[in-house]
Amino acid sequence: MFKKILIANRGEIACRVIKTARKMGIKTVAIYSDADAQALHVQMADEAVHIGPAPANQSYIVIDKVMAAIKETGAEAVHPGYGFLSENAKFAEALEAAGVAFIGPPKGAIEKMGDKITSKKIAQEAKVSTVPGHMGLIEDAEEAVKISKEIGYPVMIKASAGGGGKGMRIAWDDDGAREGFQSSKNEAASSFGDDRIFIEKFVTQPRHIEIQVLADAHGNCIYLGERECSIQRRQQKVIEEAPSPFLDEKTRKAMGEQSCALAQAVGYTSAGTVEFIVDGDRNFYFLEMNTRLQVEHPVTELITGVDLVEQMIRVAYGEKLKLKQKDIKLNGWAMESRLYAEDPYRGFLPSIGRLTRYRPPEEKHTDKGAVRNDTGVYEGGEISMYYDPMIAKLCTWGPTRADAIEHMRVALDSFEVEGIGHNLPFCAAVMDHPKFVSGDITTAFIEEEYPDGFEGVELSQETLARIASSAAAMHRVAEIRRARISGTMDNHRRKVGKDWVVTLQGVSFEVKIKADKKGATVKHVDGTKHRVTSKWTPGQSLAKLKVDGKKLVLKTEKISGGFRMRHRGADLKVHVRTPRQAELAALMPEKLAADTSKLLLCPMPGLIVKVDVKVGDEVQEGQALCTVEAMKMENILRAERKGKVSKINVDAGENLAVDEIIMEFE
Template identity: 70%
Template sequence: MFSKILIANRGEIACRVIKTARKMGIATVAVYSEADRDALHVKMADEAVAIGPAPSSQSYLSIDAILKAIRNTGADAVHPGYGFLSENPVFAQALEREGVVFLGPPVGAIEAMGDKITSKKLAAEAGVSTVPGHMGLIEDADEAATISASIGYPVMIKASAGGGGKGMRIAWDDEEARDGFRASKSEAKNSFGDDRIFIEKFVEQPRHIEIQVLGDQHGNIVYLGERECSIQRRNQKVIEEAPSPFLDAGTRKAMGEQAVALAKAVGYFSAGTVEFIVDGNRNFYFLEMNTRLQVEHPVTELVTGLDLVEQMIRVAAGEKLSFGQDDVKLNGWAIESRLYAEDPYRNFLPSTGRLSRYRPPTEGGLTDGTIIRNDTGVYEGGEISIYYDPMIAKLCSWGEDRASAIAAMARALNDFEVEGVGNNLPFLSAVMDHARFQDGRLTTAFIAEEFPDGFHGVTPDAAAAKRLAAVAGFINHKVQARAGEISGTIGYHRRVIGSDWVVSFGDMAYPVSIELQTGGGIVVGFNDGALFAVESNWKPGMTHAVFMVNGDEIGIKTELSGAAIRLRWSGIDLAVNVREPRVAELASLMPKKLPPDTSKMLLCPMPGVITSIRVKEGDQIEFGQALATVEAMKMENVLKAEKKTVVKRIAATLGQSLAVNELIMEFE
């Protein structure tokens, strides 16, 4: 067995590998860029080595820098994690020359499967079902449009060396094929240093389902069930689960056997994933094989009881698998939610900054029999950088069945506190409560179909509105009682707290009566006769608390913001006012403050760099016309005109770094 493993990666996956290595008694070495000097993986490892400046091309992608770190620390094995150099055959070969073991598959398998064009040809030869498409090289945008038309729209334009949703576009006509080809080619070159593009038929009503395979160096290969990864945004997975709510036993077996056949065809060992697209009739087609550990591997671990990182280490050390295919059993259900530093209210644009608050939910086995797991690489006070992937954490839940896993995830999301950067917690909560998700009626178009105009928060239904109004009444009573106690201690008469109040938010206003109960709880009565008994340990200053509302336990994020009480729960975000009746009457007469008019401005929607400006001052522009491109976290975002107008002034310059809402151009 190895004595010291260097992790050629960062963030949560580096921390994940360190945990398993520590459990196995293996020392670990972390590498870090200047931007990651204070990162969590650096603090967790036994040793840490600086490898270069913040840009990944000068640090985490620098083979020379990592080889130097290996030599200086005496590491005898390297785990590449995912991304960066994990599927780089040149890196694997360099390690082999150094006499250092690569904790992954053989170089030949990486080369064969790393090129999407080659991998599809090999898959077809191995008897794996593949999507119709053009696997040859494409010279220019016009040829891309011609090929796309011959395949039949819609088509998927993909980078040959792509991954993580980068270099991928869907085209529905010739114009989109040309634009998609150019964008994918540019994005692929910037992200992978390889701008080759191929085109394949886009399967409508598709599900993205992948098979986890694991093999040793003695010819034994098994599949460990499937993961449903259909909840995606911009081709980036957001929520995954194992098993799939769609597959039957026969389809699972057929997909698993094809995945194993492909792995055997390329002499594969270690952990790997074969990805398929599945249509509504359970026909499945090969997409690609990822020759590394997947981001979503924890859900497979939760339903199989296996530690995939440990298996990778043991396989690399020459050990045989200790089990066969018949020993693989899927137990219960697991769900993973990817918590990203992105603003769901601004079309999920990346967010950067310092985590002023980071309080994950309690991990481990819970009293109801469910399990919560949180894989993360950040901590409170740490910074989300512009240089790397915006993932904050991978929150996982396990239950005996899908319904209990969803319920556990919903509770954990409500208990997860993240402040300081925009994040997608409210959106993830909204998905957990969505009827279509709960029913398992998923496709890769789920987000686009269910949130066509973007995410604007969840509007509470009548029951949720009253429940939250009752919680606000409880909080207000505690605040008033505390103020009364203070007034009594400084020589004034103790304030008398009235029983009649008006709870309002948005266009809703609820006159309520509040009755104090023995033990500190209250009963909130509404005009229609509804009664809500509320108990909690909440005190002023608490940012999260558990409230018992008519016997139901709910975790709510709370904040006293001026005269308002901010409540966040299950994707709902309310600023609630609790006022005495006369004050509420007067407040209703106050004019509402209108937001500033930005209709004649193009503002930068995220922190990023202007990589192109496609118009000039004085140009007449049409609706939907591309105006500028902003690059953030290696993703290109094309900003388009929202109406027909004329460019009055261009304020930004090519290559300029802009903050959120900084002016790019003005219109007449």
């Protein structure tokens, strides 16, 4: 077996590979840019080599620099992770020439299947059903418009060398095709060093389902079930699960066998994924093949018990697969929530900064449930603007889909992240959404269920009552401690009251507390009672309670007159007052937010790529005003209404912080 491997990647996937290598007794080498000098993958590896400035096109995807690190450390093999050089045939060729093993497929398979245009042609020749589209290269925006019209809108404009949602746009008309072509081309060049673009029909109401394959160099190929990846935004997966709640065994078998046949047709070895779109009648269409490890591979590992990274390493070493198709059994259900450094309240725009608090839930694995967190960050670390915004993958497993969802709900409630915008509230909201719970989902789920963006969650009256009861019990504990510290409880001179009014989400609950050594019984004015037990003490940011015997996890921080509490996607200001205080609070005027309607504010930290208007221009609703680039994605900011530009405060090339004023209107 290899004695030392280099991981040509960063973040959580580099950490993931290091864990398996360590388990196998293999030494590891990390590479890092200026921005990643203190990164977790650098700390975990046995050795680390600096390879250049922060931008990936000056460090992580520069083949000569990676090859120099391999030579310097004497690594015998390279695991590329995903993204960066993972599907770059020239990199595989350079490794082969240097006598270094590539923990991935042969360069020929990468060339044939890693390039989406070529892979489509091969699939068609193999009589695999494919989505209608134009497989040839497209020279300019006008040709893109012409092709789009011939295919019929809507169309998907995609980078040939793309992946991870980069370089992808949906166009619904000619203007969208022009803009999408240019943005996709720019993103593709920036992220992959390859700006080739192709166009295909965008199938509405599809499910995105993919098959995991594993092949060796001795002619063996197996499939390890499917993953449902339909919960996406901007073609970027957010929630994945395995198996799919939609497939039956007949369709699963047909998709698996077709995937293996396609892999063997191109001499594929290692782990790979064949992606399909599936319609409501379970007809499936080949979309593309990813010639690498997928981001969402942990859910497959959780339901099969197979360590895919270990298998990749063994195949690269020349070993035969010990697993046969009959050995692959799908056990239970697994969920994955991708934790992104992005603000769901601002249209999922990227967020950067320091993680002032980062406390994932405890990892565990029993026959009743499992929690796994693949991460590449730590508390106090920086989230950089230069790389993908995903910082962790929270996974759960349960004997049934309902069990896996419930474990995920509790895990998300228990995950503490502060200092940056993040999508944990949104992931929590999805887990409670009736359509998701029923399995009735498509790739249009986010677009259809959150058409105006994510604005938080309105909790049910029953849930609010449970939280109000908990807040009252917690407030009582805090008041007792405060009174003891101040000395006002000496000789029973002051007692903490029993009657409180708890206000949250615009609703007030009048309650009476009766406490004992084991907990508190909270009685509401309508006669209902809730029994609250917990070991929470004031100052703890995570309150793990039981209300009427059922778990309730609340992220908690003290505010004036109560708590800020976060639960299941809701962010609540919870005020706990005496009846007299509540009476007076109701008379207080509400503070109005500042008027920013005549300002264009930068919605994320990023780089101004271009400004499309000038002072004095009359702009129309929907007109492009400027383009901001952050985390390898271009974001076009548009006018929300008609107006006249009175002042522009920025120039192309400037870096802006969130909420900086870009331009003003009359």
